[in-house]
Amino acid sequence: MPGLSKKKDTGKEIKDADQDKGLFQRLQQGLLKTRSTFTGRLDRLFLGKKEITDDLLEELEEILFTSDIGVTTTQELIDSVQEKVVRKELKDPEKLKDALRDHILSFLKVTEVPHPVPEPGEPLVILVIGVNGVGKTTTIGKAAQRFRMEGKQVMLVAADTFRAAAVEQLVVWGERVEAEVIRQKTGADPSAVVFDGLTAAISRKIDVVFIDTAGRLHTKTNLMEELSKIHRVAGRKLPGAPHEAWLVLDATTGQNAISQVEMFNKALGLSHIILTKLDGTAKGGIVVGILQQFKIPVKYIGIGEKLDDLRPFNAEDFVQAIFD
Ligand SMILES: Nc1nc2c(ncn2[C@@H]2O[C@H](COP(=O)(O)OP(=O)(O)O)[C@@H](O)[C@H]2O)c(=O)[nH]1
Numbered sequence: 001m002p003g004l005s006k007k008k009d010t011g012k013e014i015k016d017a018d019q020d021k022g023l024f025q026r027l028q029q030g031l032l033k034t035r036s037t038f039t040g041r042l043d044r045l046f047l048g049k050k051e052i053t054d055d056l057l058e059e060l061e062e063i064l065f066t067s068d069i070g071v072t073t074t075q076e077l078i079d080s081v082q083e084k085v086v087r088k089e090l091k092d093p094e095k096l097k098d099a100l101r102d103h104i105l106s107f108l109k110v111t112e113v114p115h116p117v118p119e120p121g122e123p124l125v126i127l128v129i130g131v132n133g134v135g136k137t138t139t140i141g142k143a144a145q146r147f148r149m150e151g152k153q154v155m156l157v158a159a160d161t162f163r164a165a166a167v168e169q170l171v172v173w174g175e176r177v178e179a180e181v182i183r184q185k186t187g188a189d190p191s192a193v194v195f196d197g198l199t200a201a202i203s204r205k206i207d208v209v210f211i212d213t214a215g216r217l218h219t220k221t222n223l224m225e226e227l228s229k230i231h232r233v234a235g236r237k238l239p240g241a242p243h244e245a246w247l248v249l250d251a252t253t254g255q256n257a258i259s260q261v262e263m264f265n266k267a268l269g270l271s272h273i274i275l276t277k278l279d280g281t282a283k284g285g286i287v288v289g290i291l292q293q294f295k296i297p298v299k300y301i302g303i304g305e306k307l308d309d310l311r312p313f314n315a316e317d318f319v320q321a322i323f324d
């Protein structure tokens, strides 16, 4: 095992460094498809080129556009590069890659959206929303595990009451991460489950409550109306709750994710975005477009189905995993 034969007093640091390296390699592995299409194409474009011509910029635009970075963001990147070329600040195609990297990094650095925080002794309530199949329940399981590792008491509220299987899936996660699951029978009013859940969480001094919701409804109620009702009921039971609203997005859907952000943000206001399934797609550029357009921080990215495949999003690591 690496690190074990090293001197005792530095053992922990070395082990931490090894662990960081391992984590970064997993990230790079998870982002491999994005990396090979995006950076691979950039490298081929710049190969052997001596100067930055209009043709080269046009091809660059095409690469950016097809990496799901989005029209607006692509345009902004191209404009800034063009400006630098005109002002003769940028001549060498090799340097162009660095300029792009820096610019993309600046898009990825987004500050927190102001959101309420729980009063001391009260639970942090996180509402998890998103369309069907994006990975809400899985993300809750993985994120709950992270809080459990910090010694926090976690409760999961099954507010996706439409399918029995949805509740069962949350119960399985609850067992895995040792978190109590609050549920009612299939078809129950989701807001009633949330009310029950928060009542229990307050009396049991739970630290973190996750509310799992449905992504599609088979009743006449509109999904946004139902989510707004859940939001209201939570706030009535515990002022300030839900403190955070996480929108889960499936990265493989590409540009469609952008319209989902628009829709959910307008209806509910989002504190964070979680981007799942980055491991299965070359569309990782979507992260750039989302952050640049909405300035809503990406809290975690999902790079696989395993328990530790949910990673805090870090702008530098992300850019490094894709570019370097
Ligand atoms: N490869 C991969 N699969 C994921 C990731 N996150 C979730 N999934 C899978 O996506 C599927 C749908 O997830 P689920 O949590 O049930 O979605 P929900 O309908 O939004 O609750 C499941 O098979 C998950 O294992 C991820 O980051 N990577």
Ligand SMILES: [Mg+2]
Pocket: 136, 137, 138, 160, 166, 212, 213
């Ligand atoms: Mg679910």
